[in-house]
Amino acid sequence: MSQLPLFVYGTLRPAFAGPMAGQLSAMTRYIGRAVAQGRLYQIADYPAFVSGPEGQVIGDLLMPFNLSTTLAWLDDYEECTRAYPEPHEYRREQLTVQGQSGRVIAWAYIYALPVTDLPLIASGDFLSHKR
Template identity: 55%
Template sequence: MSDSFLFVYGTLRPGFDGPMARWLRRVAPVIGPATARGALYRVETYPGFVPGGEGAVTGDLFALPDPAALLARLDDYEECAAHFPTPHEYRRGMVTVQGHDGPVEAWTYIYARDVAGLARIEGGDFLGV
């Protein structure tokens, strides 16, 4: 089922040692590396993903055993839940990602603001910077 996957590309990746990355690893199995079409930008100490175009963004795919509960917690973390003031910095959306076993549809957090003035992360890998 498509709503049971999550594509992460920044501070939620298994190679990042933040509290939410550790939490996600505890509650959702990592399927493995994945890529999505798009561009990655340095926002501050974290990246913003803009899907589409010719570039590739490197990330990881997770299986979500309880999508509604886990995505609600992640929406709070990304400050895009309905109770946060708008405009939100991120929005949750579905993208096609290429995983080890082929393409799948997965939830991800899409940067929702203007990227003018932000540095593009060349190569599309936040952890490789």
């Protein structure tokens, strides 16, 4: 598995005051802000990212110290392993994001269910969105 950074856009962002963001921060090195093409939707108290040509989603790039350990932990946290029944809410995939130094391929967790009835986070920034 190639050493790619991780793009986080919601409750896993370093600036989010939550235990999982803190745990992930301890497992990674912060690279900087990044922007992905797509839209962000509100689900309860966390967001859903749907990649696509319209819209921009603000997030952060993190470089895991141990990629396989970090991704295994995140796959379990995002409930997208075989241990969880399908359909999974998220799927992990690679996408191109715009980092501070240019375009970067990164791992991201993409929402895999319909967003028809979910409210759009128009700013694309979960941290600045009034919940």
